[in-house]
Amino acid sequence: MVMWRTAVAAAGSTDNLGGLVGFAARGIENLGEWGVGLFTLAETVLPPIPSEVILPLAGYLAKQGTLNLVLVFVTSTLGSCLGALLLYWMGARLGLERSIRGLSKLPLVDRADIENAADWFRRHGRSSIFFGRLLPGVRSFISLPAGASNMHLATFSLYTLAGSGLWNGALIGLGYALGSQYQVIEQYSRFLNYAVYATLALTVVWLVIRSVRRSKAAKG
Numbered sequence: 001m002v003m004w005r006t007a008v009a010a011a012g013s014t015d016n017l018g019g020l021v022g023f024a025a026r027g028i029e030n031l032g033e034w035g036v037g038l039f040t041l042a043e044t045v046l047p048p049i050p051s052e053v054i055l056p057l058a059g060y061l062a063k064q065g066t067l068n069l070v071l072v073f074v075t076s077t078l079g080s081c082l083g084a085l086l087l088y089w090m091g092a093r094l095g096l097e098r099s100i101r102g103l104s105k106l107p108l109v110d111r112a113d114i115e116n117a118a119d120w121f122r123r124h125g126r127s128s129i130f131f132g133r134l135l136p137g138v139r140s141f142i143s144l145p146a147g148a149s150n151m152h153l154a155t156f157s158l159y160t161l162a163g164s165g166l167w168n169g170a171l172i173g174l175g176y177a178l179g180s181q182y183q184v185i186e187q188y189s190r191f192l193n194y195a196v197y198a199t200l201a202l203t204v205v206w207l208v209i210r211s212v213r214r215s216k217a218a219k220g
Contacts, residue, residue: 025057033058033067037075040168044083044140046106051076052136055168059175073165073172080133080164081157084143088156091147099144110210117141121149129156133163 028035036058043051055076062069091099096118104111117138121128122145129151132142146156 024054025061028054028058028061029066033071033075036067036072037079040076040079041083042079044080045086046109046140050136051080051168051171055171056175056178059172060178061175062172063176063178069172069176073169076168076172077161077165080168081160083140084133084160084164085157087140087143088147088151088153091144092150093147096145096148099148103141103144112210114141114144118145121145126151126155126159129159130163133160134167139167 024039027039031038036054039054040051043054058067058072058076059069061067062072087099094102100111100114100118103109103114117132118141120132120138121142124131128142129146132138143156143160
C-alpha cells in the first residue's frame with residue numbers, strides 16, 4: 001500500500017483536477033483497480049459519471065504505474081457485466097412494463113429511452129446486446145428487454161462481456177496512450193467538466209420540455 005501511494009505521488013498527483021473529473025480521479029486513486037469496477041458498475045445501472053470520463057483516467061493512471069493495466073480492464077469489464085446482469089434480473093423478475101415504470105420515476109431517466117432500447121432489442125435480437133454496449137443510453141437499458149424476454153443467460157452474458165470488453169478496452173487504451181502527457185489532461189480537464197455539466201443540464205432541460213409537450217398533447 002505504501003509503495004502504491006508512493007507511485008501515485010511520483011507519477012504526479014491528480015489533486016489539481018477539479019469537478020467530476022477530479023472526483024473520479026481521486027476515487028480511483030483511493031480505491032484502486034476495484035474502484036474502477038465500482039464506477040463502471042454504477043455507470044451501467046444509473047450513469048452518475050460516464051465511462052468516457054472514468055476509463056481514460058484509469059488508463060492514464062495505469063500508464064503512470066499507479067494501477068495495473070490488466071486488472072483495470074478486468075475490473076471495469078466485470079463491473080459493466082454485473083451492472084448489466086442486475087438490470088437483466090430486474091427485467092426477468094418484474095417484466096418489461098413494471099421495470100420501465102419503476103426506472104422512469106428516477107431523475108434523468110426517461111421512459112422513451114428505455115422503450116427505444118426495448119425496440120432496438122426487438123428489431124435486432126441477440127446482436128443488439130453486443131452493439132448496445134457501444135451506444136451511450138442504450139448501454140444500460142438494453143439489458144431490461146433481454147431479461148424480460150428470458151434471453152438465454154449464457155448468451156446474454158457472452159454478448160455483454162464481448163461488447164463491454166471492446167468499449168472498456170478502447171477507452172482505457174485511449175487514456176493509456178496519453179502516457180506522460182499529464183499536463184494535457186490537467187489543462188483540458190476543466191473543459192471536460194464543463195462538457196459533462198452542460199450535457200447533464202441540457203438533458204434535464206430536454207426532459208422537462210418533452211414532458212410538457214406530452215402533457216399538452218394528452219390534454220389536446
